Amino acid sequence: MLLVDDSAFMRGAVARLLTSDGRFEVVGQASDGTEGVRLALELNPDVISMDYNMPGLNGAAATRQILAERAIPIVMLSAHTREGEAATIEALTAGAVDFVTKPEGEVSTNLSSVREELITKLIAASGVNLAFRLAAPASTAGSRPSSPRKAAPAGLKLVAIACSTGGPAALAELIPALRLSDQAVLVIVQHMARGYTRALAEQLAERAQFPVREAEAGVELSAGVAWVAAGDQHLFIDSRNRLALSEAPLVNGVRPAADVTLASVAQQFGARSLGVILTGMGKDGARGLAEIKAVGGVTLAQDRSSSTVFGMPKAAIELGVVDTVAPLSRMASLINRWVSEG
Secondary structure (H helix, E strand, C coil): CEEECCCHHHHHHHHHHHHCCCCCCCCEEECCHHHHHHHHHHHCCCCEEECCCCCCCCHHHHHHHHHHHCCCCEEEEEECCHHHHHHHHHHHHHCCCEEEEEECECCCCCHHHHHHHHHHHHHHHCCCCCHHHCCCCCCCCCCCCCCCCCCCCCCCEEEEEEECCCHHHHHHHHHHHCCCCCCEEEEEEECCCCCHHHHHHHHHHHHCCCCEEECCCCCECCCCCEEECCCCCEEEECCCCEEEEECCCCECCECCCHHHHHHHHHHHHHHHEEEEECCCCCCCCHHHHHHHHHCCCEEEEECHHHCCCCHHHHHHHHCCCCCEEECHHHHHHHHHHHHHCC
C-alpha cells in the first residue's frame, strides 16, 4: 500500500500500525498530493491511505487524478471536524472508496483506537471494483430508454435510493441528471455517520437541479425536493407523509438502514413508489425493495459492472425483487421516464 499524508509523524504511525498486522507492505510514502499521484502511478499499489488537507494538491484532487489513470482503491484518513466532514465527502464523490476519521484531528497520537476500523476498511477496499472508471462510456446515441415498468397511479410519487460503499460517487453522477419537477420527491439512504450526511446533502445540492437537504423530523414531503437520511438515525415516512427519525436498534448492522425507509415508502406510497439499490456492501435494502414490489411499485438495481461493491444490488437481485438491472449511466433515464409518466 501507499501512504499519503503531509505529516511525517502520521505516516510513520500509520505505517507501524499496518505493518504490525502482517498483511500489509508499505511500498511508498508521500508528503503531499502531487507526490502521492506520482508514486501511485509508479508503484501501482493495491490500496492507498490518503489524507485530505495537504499543501498544493489536496486529497480529493489527488484522488481524482489517480483514478483518471489507475483503478486503485483509496481510503481517506481525515479529521472529524465540520471542515473535515465536507472534505471527506468531496473525496468520496471524487471516487475514494471509504474513510476513517482520525481520532484526534489532523495529527493523532491515538491511532490504536481506529486500528481495527482502518485495517478492515483497507482490506475491504483492496478488493472492490473500480475498473469501470477507466472504461469508455457506452454510446447511447439514438436510443430511447424504456420505462422500467407500468406508469404509476396519479398523485405524488416517491423515488427512494439506497447505497453504501461507493455510494457518494454514484450519487454525484446520478443526482445531477435527475428531474423531479412537480411530480416526485426523492429520499436517499446512504450508510454514513452523523455529520457526514449533512455534508453529503450540501454537496449534492450544489450539483442537483432541485433542493437536497438532510432529513429533519416532522417535515412534510413535497414534490421537487430530495432528502438525505441523517447519519445514525433511521428514516421513515409516517402516515401523514412526514419525515420521521428514529434511533431504534441497528438493522442489518447499520443505521440508517434502507430496509426501514423502503418499507415505510411501500406502506405510504404503494404503486407510486420507485425503489433503487445502488452500489454497497452487505444486503441492506433487499427486503425493503421486496415490499415496494409487493405493493405494485417499481424496483431498480445497479449492475455488477458499474458497482464499486455489488453486495446490496446482488442481494436484491438474488431475492427476485428487481424489475430492471441497469448500469449507473442508464439509471437517470429510467427514473426520469417513470417520474414523467402517468
